[in-house]
Amino acid sequence: xxxxxxxxxxxxxxxxxxxxxxxxxxxxxxxxxxxxxxxxxxxxxxxxxxxxxxxxxxxxxxxxxxxxxxxxxxxxxxxxxxxxxxxxxxxxxxxxxxxxxxxxxxxxxxxxxxxxxxxxxxxxxxxxxxxxxxxxxxxxxxxxxxxxxxxxxxxxxxxxxxxxxxxxxxxxxxxxxxxxxxxxxxxxxxxxxxxxxxxxxxx
Amino acid sequence: xxxxxxxxxxxxxxxxxxxxxxxxxxxxxxxxxxxxxxxxxxxxxxxxxxxxxxxxxxxxxxxxxxxxxxxxxxxxxxxxxxxxxxxxxxxxxxxxxxxxxxxxxxxxxxxxxxxxxxxxxxxxxxxxxxxxxxxxxxxxxxxxxxxxxxxxxxxxxxxxxxxxxxxxxxxxxxxxxxxxxxxxxxxxxxxxxxxxxxxxxxxxxxxxxxxxxxxxxxxxxxxxxxxxxxxxxxxxxxxxxxxxxxxxxxxxxxxxxxxxxxxxxxxxxxxxxxxxxxxxxxxxxxxxxxxxxxxxxxxxxxxxxxxxxx
Numbered sequence: 001x002x003x004x005x006x007x008x009x010x011x012x013x014x015x016x017x018x019x020x021x022x023x024x025x026x027x028x029x030x031x032x033x034x035x036x037x038x039x040x041x042x043x044x045x046x047x048x049x050x051x052x053x054x055x056x057x058x059x060x061x062x063x064x065x066x067x068x069x070x071x072x073x074x075x076x077x078x079x080x081x082x083x084x085x086x087x088x089x090x091x092x093x094x095x096x097x098x099x100x101x102x103x104x105x106x107x108x109x110x111x112x113x114x115x116x117x118x119x120x121x122x123x124x125x126x127x128x129x130x131x132x133x134x135x136x137x138x139x140x141x142x143x144x145x146x147x148x149x150x151x152x153x154x155x156x157x158x159x160x161x162x163x164x165x166x167x168x169x170x171x172x173x174x175x176x177x178x179x180x181x182x183x184x185x186x187x188x189x190x191x192x193x194x195x196x197x198x199x200x201x202x203x
Numbered sequence: 204x205x206x207x208x209x210x211x212x213x214x215x216x217x218x219x220x221x222x223x224x225x226x227x228x229x230x231x232x233x234x235x236x237x238x239x240x241x242x243x244x245x246x247x248x249x250x251x252x253x254x255x256x257x258x259x260x261x262x263x264x265x266x267x268x269x270x271x272x273x274x275x276x277x278x279x280x281x282x283x284x285x286x287x288x289x290x291x292x293x294x295x296x297x298x299x300x301x302x303x304x305x306x307x308x309x310x311x312x313x314x315x316x317x318x319x320x321x322x323x324x325x326x327x328x329x330x331x332x333x334x335x336x337x338x339x340x341x342x343x344x345x346x347x348x349x350x351x352x353x354x355x356x357x358x359x360x361x362x363x364x365x366x367x368x369x370x371x372x373x374x375x376x377x378x379x380x381x382x383x384x385x386x387x388x389x390x391x392x393x394x395x396x397x398x399x400x401x402x403x404x405x406x407x408x409x410x411x412x413x414x415x416x417x418x419x420x421x422x423x424x425x426x427x428x429x430x431x432x433x434x435x436x437x438x439x440x441x442x443x444x445x446x447x448x449x450x451x452x453x454x455x456x457x458x459x460x461x462x463x464x465x466x467x468x469x470x471x472x473x474x475x476x477x478x479x480x481x482x483x484x485x486x487x488x489x490x491x492x493x494x495x496x497x498x499x500x501x502x503x504x505x506x507x508x509x510x511x512x513x
Binding site for chain 2: 036038039074075076077078079080081082083084087127130131134138153154156157158159160161162163164165166170171173176189190191192
């Protein structure tokens with residue numbers, strides 16, 4: 001009788017273990033599918049700063065849109081000559097529309113200070129050193145710090161470390177952040193026009 | 204008697220050694236009868252060529268337009284006779300320097316014209332020397348996008364822009380991978396999350412962001428360039444990592460000797476990697492500009508990548 005009870009107990013325990021491990025495995029699957037959070041954590045002041053920045057970028061996009069709609073659209077299977085002609089037309093017309101725009105039109109001092117402060121305080125020393133190294137090793141010293149000028153095609157386009165990008169406002173696909181030495185640039189993705197720049201954003 | 208015996212043995216050894224040297228020498232000549240050191244007419248390939256397998260090439264940092272890039276492209280073309288691959292993955296730096304129409308012609312079209320004419324498709328990702336406008340170029344098959352996905356058979360390929368891994372791209376990657384039922388998932392992009400390169404090394408900032416996504420969603424293989432050599436990394440968190448960035452430039456001797464990351468490395472000459480995925484196996488063979496096989500092997504498909512022992 002005692003033996004039967006023991007076997008019964010072992011069977012129950014085995015079943016319970018099986019059910020628990022299956023549950024854990026399922027739970028694990030569910031956890032595994034949870035996406036990684038990519039939203040930066042901002043205080044109220046930073047939220048206002050980002051909103052202001054977004055609006056300034058939108059203003060540029062409006063100008064850009066006005067120019068783009070007058071251009072023939074570029075095919076997804078374009079020839080190099082078509083790409084070049086499109087970029088050239090785009091840049092010329094945008095420059096005309098944006099003539100007289102001053103640096104700091106988008107990168108207001110408070111925004112540049114935020115970038116500097118973020119790099120300075122949000123990363124451990126090792127990460128900060130790697131971010132700086134990635135940015136400063138780029139071969140792009142010949143890029144002119146002039147808005148409304150094209151970023152020279154022969155110059156390397158700096159990789160922006162993704163850990164830093166995730167702490168900056170998310171830009172629409174039409175523009176990108178770039179670093180040239182310690183200076184932060186906003187560059188048009190399609191025609192490489194330098195939309196704005198901020199000096200010494202990299203501390 | 205002993206003297207005769209010793210003489211006989213010496214002659215025999217000399218003959219064997221002489222033959223060995225000759226065989227070794229033949230391996231290094233180009234097989235065209237001109238005695239020059241270079242690629243054989245068709246490299247000796249060991250890939251299985253199984254029915255319905257997915258066959259492709261991995262090559263990176265190509266866009267120089269130099270004679271050496273052309274040598275390697277010619278070898279690639281000849282390899283296709285024995286290994287009829289369907290497409291080529293370009294892991295960035297597709298055009299160094301200028302990007303005028305003449306540059307596209309000299310650094311890409313003229314170099315790979317015979318392959319283009321044979322309907323071989325090139326799928327590009329962007330490197331730090333590439334303008335985003337390359338995404339519109341007809342022969343890069345990027346569909347106007349800086350990051351994109353395409354499939355062949357049971358394999359899904361994710362071309363990423365490691366130059367600008369922003370929130371949008373990360374969110375896109377996660378959402379695509381979450382619903383991807385493909386047996387194999389391969390990500391290819393420019394900057395290597397792991398590398399034994401002396402000049403660049405592992406891109407740890409990028410790795411911090413993408414590796415958790417790759418492990419979470421069971422990406423099997425990651426292919427990169429940026430380093431101008433070949434390296435197969437020991438599996439990291441169950442994922443197979445390759446660097447094939449010597450398609451147009453070479454950084455000779457740049458692989459750190461004794462690196463704990465290296466499973467196999469080659470930095471003596473330029474190279475490309477042939478890949479065949481057949482059911483649950485990925486076969487690969489890496490060919491140098493002189494036609495030598497510098498690495499080869501078969502990798503099993505991981506059911507969940509973290510299950511693979513490092």
